[in-house]
Amino acid sequence: MGETEEVKLLGTWYSPVVLRVKIALRLKSINYDYIEEDLFGSKSELLLKLNPVYKKVPVLIHNNKPVSESLNIVEYIDETWNSSGPSILPYHPYDRALARFWSAFVDDKWFPTLIAATVTKSEEAKAKGMKEVGEGLLLLEDAFVSMSKGKPFFGGEAVGFMDICLGSFLVFLKARERLKGEKFLDESKTPCICKWADEFLSNDTVKNVVPQIDKVTKFIGEFEAKTQSTASKS
Amino acid sequence: MGETEEVKLLGTWYSPVVLRVKIALRLKSINYDYIEEDLFGSKSELLLKLNPVYKKVPVLIHNNKPVSESLNIVEYIDETWNSSGPSILPYHPYDRALARFWSAFVDDKWFPTLIAATVTKSEEAKAKGMKEVGEGLLLLEDAFVSMSKGKPFFGGEAVGFMDICLGSFLVFLKARERLKGEKFLDESKTPCICKWADEFLSNDTVKNVVPQIDKVTKFIGEFEAKTQSTASKS
Incomplete structure (x- = not known):
């Protein structure tokens, strides 16, 4: 991963769908900053800004661009870091x-x-x-x-x-x-x-x-x- | 497309989601046999066999293997015939x-x-x-x-x-x-x-x-x- 890349993950620790993104990032050996969202308090300004359609975690923020919906994020990770670690989607x-x-x-x-x-x-x-x-x-x-x-x-x-x-x-x-x-x-x-x-x-x-x-x-x-x-x- | 390839599409003429597959196949210049399914009669044996989970059209049958769910089929077509016609998914x-x-x-x-x-x-x-x-x-x-x-x-x-x-x-x-x-x-x-x-x-x-x-x-x-x-x- 290039040194200029910035990867952040907005999540909650107990969420199964956030776990998906954590596994994918780990498979690709990507370092990232993790931001815990408190879904039982009021939703953060950041979450509302980055995922205005669903207002849900996970949101991956890669070089300031947000990607939402867990499986969509996993595909994004697989395609973006296609030469790091194993391929997540099958080949054929x-x-x-x-x-x-x-x-x-x-x-x-x-x-x-x-x-x-x-x-x-x-x-x-x-x-x-x-x-x-x-x-x-x-x-x-x-x-x-x-x-x-x-x-x-x-x-x-x-x-x-x-x-x-x-x-x-x-x-x-x-x-x-x-x-x-x-x-x-x-x-x-x-x-x-x-x-x-x-x-x-x-x-x-x-x-x-x-x-x-x-x-x-x-x-x-x-x-x-x-x-x-x-x-x-x- | 290789001469040995066999492509069939199970659909109904009025279905928007079947139309998606027709557009994708046309973009890739793929010849195929079209089989009209009568969803108002009883569903065909073929449909029930090929899409037992949802029992819905469209189903693409490529070399005897079925693919279901319209956007899934469109991605499959894009990836299978990636060198024919334009790319359907964006590059980045x-x-x-x-x-x-x-x-x-x-x-x-x-x-x-x-x-x-x-x-x-x-x-x-x-x-x-x-x-x-x-x-x-x-x-x-x-x-x-x-x-x-x-x-x-x-x-x-x-x-x-x-x-x-x-x-x-x-x-x-x-x-x-x-x-x-x-x-x-x-x-x-x-x-x-x-x-x-x-x-x-x-x-x-x-x-x-x-x-x-x-x-x-x-x-x-x-x-x-x-x-x-x-x-x-x-």
């Missing part, structure tokens, strides 16, 4: 199309269903949502088999785009499991995804930037207590 | 990130809001939705100014990724305007987008594959009459 266009297709499935369909299932008060809606989450995992199990081609990651030998996308949610899933006993991953149903999840979380690059499960568990518990107490007051 | 990673950001805005936010505003029976919800559509267009006007850099298209001198994404909806907007008098584009508010829309629809590549506005207008009218009569019977 068809494999790239598969990685983009399944990462969009995770973000647009699978994870929103999972969130809806965790927050609903209706037992019936929860059961229906959790069933859909399980069905999504079966699809992801098949996707893993076809994309990994017998290697440990969706990206093959190394952590790639789809690993970063899905893997970024693993700490959240494990924290919910500890806190609420919700079991998302089941070895008898999706053995490959379960094995992959262990591989991902014990990967050196990932371990270095992933938030601690204990800390995230405590955070989710406190956050829920806070929002429930606010709701009961209103 | 930052410009590519902008194109991906704004195309996701169109697909995830702007167009769904527009569709919701056109189908709602509530006048209040319609007014609110149309206001949001207008606000989205103001954002797209700014995006156009920064991306086009004084040239006729988002992609500069030539039709590019974001032109294909947003432009694919223009015939639908014009058809709705004829049929219902809904005015989406307003020269006094978004002059650059209005000028761009005319440029896009009179572009030689686009003209060659875009469905006729009259035909789409008739189709939407018949489709609405059919769904309303079905609804009133139930």
